[in-house]
Amino acid sequence: MDLKAETVGLAVALELPLVVVDVQRAGPSTGMPTKTEAADLLQAMYGRHGESPIPIVAPYTPSECFQAAVEAVRIAVTYRTPVIVLSDTFLANSSEPWLVPNVDDLPEIDPAFATQPNHDDGFWPYLRNEKLARPWAIPGTPGLEHRIGGLEKEDGSGNISYDPENHERMTRLRAEKVARIANDIPLLEVDDPGGDAELLVLGWGSSYGPLRAGVRRVRDRGGKVAFAHVFHLNPLPRNTGEVLRSYTKVLVPETNMGQLVRIIRAEFLVDAEGYSKVTGSPLGAAEIDREIERRL
DSSP states (O other), X not given: OOTTHHHHHXXXXXXXXXXXXXXXXXXXXXXXXXXXXXXXXXXXXXXSSSSOOXXXXXXXXXXXXXXXXXXXXXXXXXHTOEEEEEEEHHHHTOOOOOXXXXXXXXOOOOXXXXXXXXXXXXOOTBXXXXXXXXXXXXXXXXXXXXXXXXSOBOTBTOOBOOOHHHHHHHHHHHHHHHHGGGGGSOOOOEEOTTSOOSEEEEEEGGGHHHHHHHHHHHHHTTOOEEEEEESEEESOOTTHHHHHTTSSEEEEEESSSSSHHHHHHHHHOOOOEEEEOOSSSOOOHHHHHHHXXXXX
């Protein structure tokens, strides 16, 4: 992630599928390489040159890592974009029973390779479909010769362009393409049995187990608390703002200095509160129980 930001930015400009798996550990630099942390979210969101948004998914259990990989490939191929999978050391060193799926039962991911010219002038590599994804032609296909690269391309034709209006249009198209993925992912689900909780606990990544256990402990004592966990981090599910505004208080525990909570504060203008832990060890159910009680 540190050394290949330029390559990832190139993939954004090329608009070609790429999946980057980041198994996060305690940093910065070499930090504590055998200890867990989830502090690469802001880097995944913004850590590239120029305006270059990228979809992000975050598995939350060991078995969910498989589904996260499948989903990352689906998004990458469907939308012609790099995708980042944010795992972490806690997940990497954990295990659980998992039923190996039948390959035939997995969803089909069709790259829909171009097979013929798409314009009177031949093959235009930056004409887009309804998802704003550009066509993908296998190199060497007769009649589909084209040029891609890191220099800005003209909308449609793919010719190198230094036109300022074209650059702004292409920048906005790439951002809109990622934003539209929100229409193609599930809504954020909320676990709120009574429907009358005032506090929502929101998590992501491997915090899932401790957060769920902490919430259960509070509920067993009669406390009213809701719980939601985010799998798609960029774009966020399209009902995220509605969910957050439904609660008087929002608590976001993270093994970083408060990265997701910064994003949702900025994006949705909600008064969410973070709980940070950067000791190199995962969150625990007892401390989540304690932090929830402090806010009830």
